[in-house]
Amino acid sequence: MERTVxxxxxxxxxxxxxxxxxxxxxxxxRGGRLVVADLDGARGSxxxxxxxxxxGVAIGVPVDVSERASVRAMIERTVAEFGRLDVxxxxxxxxxxCPFLDVTEADFDRIMAVNGRGVLIGTxxxxxxxxxxxxxxxxxxxxSIAGKQGYPLFAHYCASKFAVVALTQAAAxxxxxxxxxxxxxAPGVVATELWLQLDREFMEHGLTEKPSQAINEFSQSIxxxxxxxPADIIGTTAFLASSASDYVTxxxxxxxxxxxxx
Numbered sequence: 001m002e003r004t005v006x007x008x009x010x011x012x013x014x015x016x017x018x019x020x021x022x023x024x025x026x027x028x029x030r031g032g033r034l035v036v037a038d039l040d041g042a043r044g045s046x047x048x049x050x051x052x053x054x055x056g057v058a059i060g061v062p063v064d065v066s067e068r069a070s071v072r073a074m075i076e077r078t079v080a081e082f083g084r085l086d087v088x089x090x091x092x093x094x095x096x097x098c099p100f101l102d103v104t105e106a107d108f109d110r111i112m113a114v115n116g117r118g119v120l121i122g123t124x125x126x127x128x129x130x131x132x133x134x135x136x137x138x139x140x141x142x143x144s145i146a147g148k149q150g151y152p153l154f155a156h157y158c159a160s161k162f163a164v165v166a167l168t169q170a171a172a173x174x175x176x177x178x179x180x181x182x183x184x185x186a187p188g189v190v191a192t193e194l195w196l197q198l199d200r201e202f203m204e205h206g207l208t209e210k211p212s213q214a215i216n217e218f219s220q221s222i223x224x225x226x227x228x229x230p231a232d233i234i235g236t237t238a239f240l241a242s243s244a245s246d247y248v249t250x251x252x253x254x255x256x257x258x259x260x261x262x
Contacts, residue, residue, distance in 0.1 A: 004242035006031035009082040011074065013065050013122065014092030016043030018192035019142065022230030023089060023237045028056030030238060032087075035078045037063040039092070065092045065118030071125045084133050087241045088126035090119045091142040093160075095194060097201035097214075100152045108156045115160030116167070123171045127180055136179030140240045141168050143184040143252050148260045153207070161186075165252050172250030181249035183240050188256025189219045189227040223258025232257075 010027050014020040016038030028034045028051045036051070038044035041062030048060035061077050064070040078085050093115045098107060119141050130137035146154055147161030164184060171182040189195065195215050202214035219227045236255050239245050254260055 001029050003031035004238055004244065005087070008032045008086040008241070009035070009078060009084055010087040010089070010241060011035040011037055011078055011085065011126070012089040012091055013037045013063060013074075013118075014039075014142075015089075016040050016047055018194060019187065019190060019230050019233055020089070020091040021047050022234055023091065024058065025051060025054075025056075026234040026238060027087075027241060028054070028058055030242075032057075032241070033082050034058035035074070035081075036060045037074050037092075039064055063092075065090070065122055066113040068121050068125070071118075071121050075125055075129050079129065085126060085129045085137065087138045087140065088122060089140045089142070089237070089241075090122040090164075092118055093142060095154065095157045095198060097153050097198050097205060097207075098156070099205065100155050103156050108159070111156045111160050112163070115157070116163035119164050119167050123167065123182065127171070127175050127178070130180050131178050136181075138241060138245070139171065139175075139180065139182045140237065141182070141184040143168070143186040145186055145188045145254070145256050145260045147184075147186055147252065148254075148262065153202075168252060169250050176249060181245065183245070183248055183250070184252040185233070185236050185240065186252050186254045186256060186260075187228060187233055188222060188254075188259040189215060190233070191215065191227045191229055195227075221259055222256070226257070228255070228257055 010032045012024040015024040015036040036044040036048040045060030048058040051058035063074040144161040146158040147165040168184040202208040
């Protein structure tokens with residue numbers, strides 16, 4: 001495998017499972033030194049250990065991306081371990097299936113705290129470190145097709161992912177003078193543990209009758225004919241983390257099999 005991020009220090013939040021884990025494992029194989037950050041510290045440490053067993057370099061760090069002190073501690077641990085920070089993936093995120101009229105203030109605030117505020121805090125704190133050390137850097141945010149289209153069963157989640165796209169554009173403009181690029185990628189339906197959760201919630205709301213019905217029905221509009229796997233995502237994330245994307249900033253790259261055409 002081409003070692004496109006050789007010796008780059010990379011933090012991936014929400015990397016204890018799903019897309020984040022796939023990104024972390026892939027970038028470690030490409031030569032990166034990884035910080036596997038997750039709210040579940042034990043889960044992150046297990047992924048980091050697995051990377052080490054595969055010959056890579058990684059540490060696990062617990063983080064609550066909605067809390068600035070926690071994010072600062074994550075970056076301080078990264079710099080203490082590896083000396084700098086080159087790439088941050090603001091990947092941690094949560095979702096919830098809920099009919100539009102039933103979304104409560106608490107539901108909205110919980111989703112926005114992680115998916116929206118978390119990206120703001122992560123970007124700010126990573127940028128401060130990158131500016132202080134010099135040499136530029138890369139910030140990559142996990143958006144979604146829900147950051148381009150509003151879906152009635154995920155209104156608050158969509159709002160949070162629209163926020164990710166907006167923050168990506170604003171940060172790209174704010175940080176360009178420091179040679180820090182800020183981009184996002186937007187998955188569609190990805191077969192991970194998150195969709196198992198959503199599938200259960202569909203049934204709990206009486207919207208579907210059997211397991212996998214939700215993901216199968218939601219996937220019918222995918223031009224390429226199937227939900228994605230994390231393996232479908234990592235080619236683009238590796239590009240965004242590497243020097244190949246140095247002249248790309250403020251963009252949201254769709255990786256959805258052709259669900260939303262922009």
